[in-house]
Structures are given as structure tokens and as C-alpha cells.
Amino acid sequence: MLPPILKNLRIPVVGSPMFIVSGPELVIAQCKAGIVGSFPALNAREKDGDPIQLDLWLTRIQEELDRHNQANPDRPAAPFAVNQIVHRSNARLERDLEICHRHKVPIWITSLGAREDVNHAAHDCGGIVLHDVINNTFAKKAISKGADGLIAVAAGAGGHAGPESPFALIQEIRAWFDGPLLLSGAISTGRAVLAAQVMGADLAYIGSRFIASDEAHAEPAYKQMIVDSGAEDIVNSAYFTGVPGNYLMPSVVNTGMDLALLGTGDPSKMDFGSASAGHSDKPKAWSQIWGCGQGIGAVDAVEPAGAIIDRLAREYAEAKAAVSAL
Template sequence: MSSTDTLKSQLSLPVICAPMFLVSTPRLVIECCKNGVVGSFPALNIRPQKKLDEWLTEVSTSLEQYKQDNPNAKVAPFAVNQVVHPSNSRLMADHALIKKHKVPFVITSQGNPSDIVKDVHSWGGIVFHDVIKTQHAKKAIEAGVDGIIVVAAGAGGHGGTLNPFALIREIRAFWDGPLALAGAINDGQGIRAAEVLGADYVYMGTRFIATQEAQVPNEYKAMLIKSQIEDIIYSDYFTGVHANYLKDSLIQAGIDISALTGKDKVDLDLGNTNSWKDIWSAGHGVGGIQDVPSVAELVASLIKEYRIACDTPAFSL
């Protein structure tokens, strides 16, 4: 897999299911890939660290078996997210296992991916990097990444604040390579709109939390269904990096949202998962989530919506 064309040939839709902290598991990743959508998980989801080896084995062997049993199916590659910020004490240990398994697709975020890029390229893998600003994209390109993930306003988790119309056009002025857009994309119409804007792929996270395969509390899924944009809060209280969360989950966890203050420094080590189990992330697209389908049902719905959007006539000039 060395080009966007090769990647696209493995997909049923130009969609990457975003890596979500304490949400993405092998079950969700495998089902996404089996349905032609890139499935991904953060390396930091696995505790203890050595269990990452088991996760990578499970995903790899399951997908290889599925390919053998279904030779004509479009089976997407899976991806692993690596937080490359210096505060991530697990970075190199996790990378050693990623290298052992020759993971085909690595998503880097929160730092300089240069060393990771060189190594991933050595086994034929590709690297996409999360950015929230134009200057971040330029630095990632200098580092040799294969693709840029534009994390615009409204994305769940560690999201940016910039308008996707402006940000994509700025980046496209100097980058003609693979580009994915993240931020409140929930349906086939959003996928098509992102393509028209200049994206090759979309990065969808929140919508996949409300699926049967997402192994999160049912209360989390119910909160997604009942929430609207105004129920999302943007704060750097937890990690020092701004992110979008479900306001009601913070209140239920006993946090006074009127008194949230920023963290003194960035801390992305995320060592104690118990501290996070009741803090639920979501993006601005929650208002469009009204059910909890299987991944297969969701992808089928996205394909149908996407086809309708592609067939919608443009303005007649």
C-alpha cells in the first residue's frame, strides 16, 4: 500500500473510522475493515502495554482469514494511532510491536512523526498525520508523511477550531497528496461534501461509537442519541489539549463544568484508564445520531446516502 489509489481500491467507501480512546477495540476495527472501511485504534487503548501484541495478532489473523474466505470482498487495511508527543512514555515500546506486525497503516498525532515515518516506510506501510492548523500540515509533510488528516472544528476528542472550508483550501494550496477530513461527518452526504471540498477521505469517529460493535456502556450510546451540538463542551482541562466531550458525562462524573480550567502542561500519557471511563467524548455531529446499528448496517446506509448525494444534480449554469 504505497499510494492513495491503492488504498482506495481496498475500500467500499472513502472512510476511516477514527481511533478513539477507550472506544476502539479489535471487534470494532475488524468489523469496519470487513465492511470496506479503515478500522483503527489508539495504541494507548491497551493495558497493560504488552497486550498490544495480542490485539495486533487478533486483528491481523481475523482479517487474513476473512480475505481467504471472501476473496472478492473489499477488505480495508487496519490502522494504529501513535501519539508522538514526548509525554507518551509508551511510544517506542508500542512502536516495536507495530514494527513486529508490520502494521500497514499508522496514524500519528500530537508531535513530530519523522522517526516513525522512516520506520513504517521501511516495511511498506503508510503514515497519515493529524493536524489542526496549516503550519502543522507543513511540518508533517516535511517529516515525510503520506497523508494529512485535517481535524477541523466539531471533531470529537482532540479536535481543532478552524473551519474546514478555509483549512482544506489553505492546505490544498501546497499539498496534493492524500487528505482526510474530520469534524461532524455522520452520513453519506457529508462524505460527498468533503470530497467536493477537496478531501480524499473522511475521518468518522462519533458515529461509530453508536454501533453494536462499539464496546462502550449503553448509557454512552443513549447519551449520543439524545444529545445536540449545545451538549458538547470543548476543554483542555483533562490533557492540556482541547477536546470535545459530552457535557452530561462530565456532570455525571461529578465535575463542575462551570469551573473547568486549563491544564498547566500537555500530558498525553493517559496512564490511568479508570480516570477516563466515565468521561465521554463526542463531536458536533451528535444531533444526527438516532440509532445504534451494526457496523455492516451503518456502512450500507452510508453507501446508499453517498450514492444519492453523488447523483444530486449540481446548480445549472
């Protein structure tokens, strides 16, 4: 069962928070177009002595969405979400939790750790918590610690993706959990959004498709590489951050590295204390080694996020009509 805040979206989609790439411009565009927009709290960074960027970003997002809603009462914006990296290397976590609590962030997405105090902070300000998981064991742990919903990060997803088939992962979670369930993994079309729902998910979780958007904080070369690449251009490796992730193979090759020589990663070396997570003697994910999922074969141009969502909505409606006709 979906909580009210996740109902009445234009299409059942959450734009996933992408490290470095997601910012206020993308979130605002996604929400105005009718899907949940999100960003990692760690993307909002400032130099010592400067105003706190997370506070400024949240104020900007809330004010712009409020203006949109006042001007468009018949087409209000979707809610937004903030992603918290719940990992011991995130020294900013407590500060960022306080800021999100003060701004009454409506949707909290948690990653790399399930903590009761984080869930309590979200609930205390009226928010809900969606926790991303890569297997059924982690899913049960997250719900036992108070998360409201789950994001099943299956094989083919961008960034730190799990190894399991979406069919297997959704099936196992749905065997015991009837709450909000999102699916992440190579979803780039409206037909894939409907397929995720038929499989048992409530909403689709889409990230890589929005890297090639005008509003994304990504280098032009990164966006163009998304357009030029397909599923066969994705390489999975734990070498860069210590946890298996999916990356654009051409970006690895561009650093001069030999793909055949990539070693295994060390989870103890994970570090979210800087914008470029990774080990100091390696090319940095995500600034040099670009994360991406396997669904990018559907991407053929860099365009505004609103246009991407318009296309997803058309494809979703067409897919529903086609399935109904079977």
C-alpha cells in the first residue's frame, strides 16, 4: 500500500539521486513534470566559511515548487526527496539530518546502512523513509529498523548495483512485504515502468536516463557518452569504491586503465568524505569513472528533463493500452 505522498504522481516514477549529478535544477524540473525528484545531501558542498549549501538548496527547491503550485493549482508539482548516505565515512550525516528535519523533507532515501535514529528523524518531521537494498536480507533488516518502504536495486542499475535479477529480488521481497516497493535497474522507458509494476513493484526508480538531461550536473562529455553507449558498454567492478558498481567502460578506458587488470575492491576503503568517492591511488568514481546503468540504449539525445518525462508518460500510456488489448 502506498502512502498518500507517493500517490497521484503523473507516472509512477522516482528520479533516483545520483552522486555529483543530481542538483536543484534537475530535482525542480522532475517535480514540476510530475515525478519525484531527488538528490544526495552530499552533493550540496561548500567551502569552509561559506553558507551551508544543503540549507540553500532545500530553500530554493521548496520556494520554486511552492511558486509552481500556486501558479498551477490543477497541475501541482510532485514531492521531492533527499538521499542520506548512512555510512561511517559520512562525517556530515548528523548535520545534514538536522537540516532535513528542519526543512521537513517529505521523502528520505537512505543508502549504505539502516539506522533507527535516521528513520526516527524523518518520521518526527512527517517524512517517510525509503531504503535501498540489494537483497532480501538487507530488505528485512531495513524494515525491522523502521523504514517505510524499499528500493530494490537489481542487476543493471547504475552505480552501486546489486547482482540479483529484478524478477528474483521483487519476488522474494513481495513474499512478505506489502508496503511501498520501488525497482531500480535498467529502466529507461515507459514500457519498462509498466513492466516493473506488473512484476510487483509500485514505482520505478530511474537514474541514468536523466544524466543525459540539460539540468543534470554532468560534464558534456559524460552526457554524450550516455547517448553514444549501450548496455554492452557497461562494466561492473568493485575496484573503485570497494563495492560492486556499474560504470561506463569508455570512461575507464579514457583514464588509461586496462580493464583486464581491474582488481577487486576493499569495502573498508569506501569514503564519502569527498565529492570523489574512492581510494586515493585510483581514478575517482564518480568524477573520472562515470557511473551508469544498463538501460541507456534507449537514450538517443541530451534534452530537458521535462521532455524525457513527457516521453516516459506517452510510452507508459501506450504500453498500458497495448497490454490491455492482449
